[in-house]
Amino acid sequence: MSTAALEVRDLQKSFGGVAVTQGVSLTIQPGERRLIIGPNGAGKTTLFNQIAGEIMPDSGTISVFGQDLTHQPVQARAHAGVSRTYQVITLFAKDTLAHNVALAMLGVNRQRFQIFKAFRSDDELYERALEILSSLGLKDKAHLQAGEISYGEQRRVEIAVAMSQSPRLLLLDEPLAGLSQDERAMVRDLIAGLPRETAIVMIEHDMDVALAFAEQITVLHQGRVIVEGDRETVVNHPRTREIYLGT
Secondary structure, three states: OOOOOEEEEEEEEEEOOEEEEEEEEEEEOOOOEEEEEOOOOOOHHHHHHHHHOOOOOOEEEEEEOOEEOOOOOHHHHHHOOEEEOOOOOOOOOOOEHHHHHHHHHHOOOOOOOOOOOOOOOOOHHHHHHHHHHHHOOOHHHOOOEHHHOOHHHHHHHHHHHHHOOOOOEEEEEOOOOOOOHHHHHHHHHHHHOOOOOOEEEEEOOOHHHHHHHOOEEEEEEOOEEEEEEOHHHHHOOHHHHHHOOOO
8 A cells, every 4th residue: 555645643733722623633645636624713724734834733743655744844844745825825926927936946946045046037947937837827927926917817826836846745725715706617627637646635615616626525623523535425424514514
């Protein structure tokens, strides 16, 4: 059996005495598409923050492809193949799309200490950034500042930034939030076309899109895993209907 892309064991996290992650365990296989759902305040983003290394757990373990990253910083996780997007767009608004993507690549590149360099059109990283933007239909806007493009396009650039580091584990935190119907369709198709060698874990509230994406689903409630399984099992489980669907 192959080494799990992500293995979380008995993760615990509290803030000011309030437990927001309570004994969470997950196993994500290489190439898997996993959906995490739950009501607001269930602890979904806090879980992502711990997996990505932005918050350290109080106890428990986090391993990526067999490497224990529980107490490692964000940078170490990027080098291990972990990348993510955020609910709130985090692009550099006054930098071009190409520069945003190239800067992300610097994080796992030997040139990473040259973050203030001016990229030339013949620079290897710049050319790779253009390739990535082209794959997302944004090459013709690569020279524009991130603050000059539409919200939906910014969401696509965020995914480009995340994919630029060639992740083996990609965390998508509500990638469809705030998008129009047409933009949702575009981003949905973009996610569906991401390479299968990348395991993807997604938090999403658009259930039609989310259920079409998911192979396995985990339901969180008050920081605990309540239900887990394939789509049919989770959707039809009485606890899911009670907690998440309100029936």
